Amino acid sequence: MKQDTRQLLRQLPKVDVLLQRPALAEWEQNLSRSLIKQAVQDVLAGLRRDILAERRRDVPAEDELDGMVLAYFRRQKSLRLKTVVNATGTILHTNLGRSVLSEEIGRHVGEIAASYSNLEYDLDEGRRGSRYAHLQSLLKELTGAEDVLVVNNNAAAVLLALTSMTQGKEVVISRGELVEIGGLFRIPDVIEASGGTIREVGTTNKTHLSDYSRAVGEGTGAIMKVHTSNYRIIGFSESVPAQELAELAHAKGLPLINDLGSGLFVDMRRFGLPYEPTVKEVLKQGCDVVMFSGDKLLGGPQAGIIVGKAEYIEPMKQHQLLRALRVDKMTLAALEATLQLYRDEDLAIRSIPALQMLARTQKECLRRADVLAQMLRTADAALQVQTVPVRDMVGGGSYPEYTLPGYAAAVASEGLTAAELERRLRHAEVPVVARVQQDWLCLSVRTLRDDEFPLICTEIAKAVAEG
Numbered sequence: 160m161k162q163d164t165r166q167l168l169r170q171l172p173k174v175d176v177l178l179q180r181p182a183l184a185e186w187e188q189n190l191s192r193s194l195i196k197q198a199v200q201d202v203l204a205g206l207r208r209d210i211l212a213e214r215r216r217d218v219p220a221e222d223e224l225d226g227m228v229l230a231y232f233r234r235q236k237s238l239r240l241k242t243v244v245n246a247t248g249t250i251l252h253t254n255l256g257r258s259v260l261s262e263e264i265g266r267h268v269g270e271i272a273a274s275y276s277n278l279e280y281d282l283d284e285g286r287r288g289s290r291y292a293h294l295q296s297l298l299k300e301l302t303g304a305e306d307v308l309v310v311n312n313n314a315a316a317v318l319l320a321l322t323s324m325t326q327g328k329e330v331v332i333s334r335g336e337l338v339e340i341g342g343l344f345r346i347p348d349v350i351e352a353s354g355g356t357i358r359e360v361g362t363t364n365k366t367h368l369s370d371y372s373r374a375v376g377e378g379t380g381a382i383m384k385v386h387t388s389n390y391r392i393i394g395f396s397e398s399v400p401a402q403e404l405a406e407l408a409h410a411k412g413l414p415l416i417n418d419l420g421s422g423l424f425v426d427m428r429r430f431g432l433p434y435e436p437t438v439k440e441v442l443k444q445g446c447d448v449v450m451f452s453g454d455k456l457l458g459g460p461q462a463g464i465i466v467g468k469a470e471y472i473e474p475m476k477q478h479q480l481l482r483a484l485r486v487d488k489m490t491l492a493a494l495e496a497t498l499q500l501y502r503d504e505d506l507a508i509r510s511i512p513a514l515q516m517l518a519r520t521q522k523e524c525l526r527r528a529d530v531l532a533q534m535l536r537t538a539d540a541a542l543q544v545q546t547v548p549v550r551d552m553v554g555g556g557s558y559p560e561y562t563l564p565g566y567a568a569a570v571a572s573e574g575l576t577a578a579e580l581e582r583r584l585r586h587a588e589v590p591v592v593a594r595v596q597q598d599w600l601c602l603s604v605r606t607l608r609d610d611e612f613p614l615i616c617t618e619i620a621k622a623v624a625e626g
């Protein structure tokens with residue numbers, strides 16, 4: 160060890176000496192002595208390592224040491240899971256948490272979480288109740304279903320339904336619907352995991368009713384239909400409508416199971432998207448059990464919703480697997496509040512963030528992009544800012560081949576590549592996630608709240624000044 164290194168190490172204050180610092184004494188009101196001591200030890204150990212590696216050639220002054228311990232506390236306190244600003248224009252961004260709850264519903268969830276609740280308590284009778292009871296009548300009203308059940312997510316809903324209905328039996332399904340949804344959720348694997356056997360029929364692009372009817376036999380437990388969600392067969396293709404499949408299934412004394420993926424309560428043609436039946440319509444077509452996600456186009460919390468005939472859903476309620484897949488109170492709180500909005504479709508579109516974002520016209524996006532652009536120019540006069548048309552996405556595996564015409568505020572800064580600006584914004588105190596297009600950083604306004612505009616301006620000004 161070099162002479163001056165040894166010298167520096169000797170000059171480092173002792174733990175006990177640092178603990179006497181008035182700045183640290185102040186914190187003792189909020190933090191235990193042992194936590195403070197741990198912080199001081201860790202900071203000193205870090206300094207020792209830096210000095211030994213010759214990354215540091217001086218001993219910090221006492222104020223600087225106070226600051227280092229304070230910074231250490233801040234880092235410790237900061238949580239890994241945090242809010243980010245979604246400027247990508249993808250509404251149901253799977254990596255950014257899929258759908259967003261409204262502020263009001265978020266508050267309600269917080270209240271339920273931070274308080275005791277009647278989760279499993281029947282307030283009328285004064286005895287044990289069921290957590291599943293809270294959503295029964297609302298879901299029945301909205302879907303017209305005879306019975307309903309809610310589990311942790313749609314993957315769990317599919318697993319529970321199949322395990323309960325087709326264990327040890329054959330599930331007849333089209334080859335065009337044996338899809339992988341993402342995150343290793345593959346329909347054939349789920350059928351196998353549930354103890355059923357896949358009986359695939361038809362071809363990748365075309366499946367006819369006769370393919371199904373030929374495959375149905377003694378060992379058949381159900382016919383299954385799966386929404387291909389994030390994948391589409393176009394051109395020379397054909398599939399059998401749910402109504403015809405239901406007639407076939409019922410003629411053979413079998414149920415028709417339909418995994419919808421993104422369940423809809425509103426006709427998406429309202430937003431200029433192609434027609435897809437709502438959950439209510441799908442049930443009317445004769446499907447016996449239908450399942451869908453709470454946090455796709457429904458715009459609620461992560462959940463799997465199962466609706467359909469009581470004769471199939473009642474056994475699921477008794478199934479031991481249900482306990483492993485059950486929803487918690489925060490999910491139930493968010494889902495009930497979200498579903499309640501759907502009793503009035505216009506209210507739902509006004510209040511549910513995913514639907515609000517869908518409803519934004521390109522004209523409205525342009526107006527908001529102009530506002531953001533102007534704010535950015537004011538925040539940093541050196542920035543180059545323009546508004547550009549962009550194609551936004553629904554996301555979450557919905558409408559994969561469809562884009563929504565929107566607008567972005569595009570930012571460039573001299574001497575800084577858009578990729579570098581994008582990287583710095585990702586590391587900001589409140590990370591801003593945005594796309595780079597032709598060396599411009601594009602902030603699509605479709606997925607932004609107005610109250611995020613000032614924050615974005617601050618973070619961009621900071622990011623540009625960083626260099």
Ligand SMILES: *Cc1c(COP(=O)(O)O)cnc(C)c1O
Pocket residue numbers: 312313314315317340344385386387388389418419420421451452453462463556
């Ligand atoms: C998204 C999706 C699932 C999985 O739903 P999660 O809520 O993500 O578990 C299952 N099936 C289909 C058809 C889907 O689109």
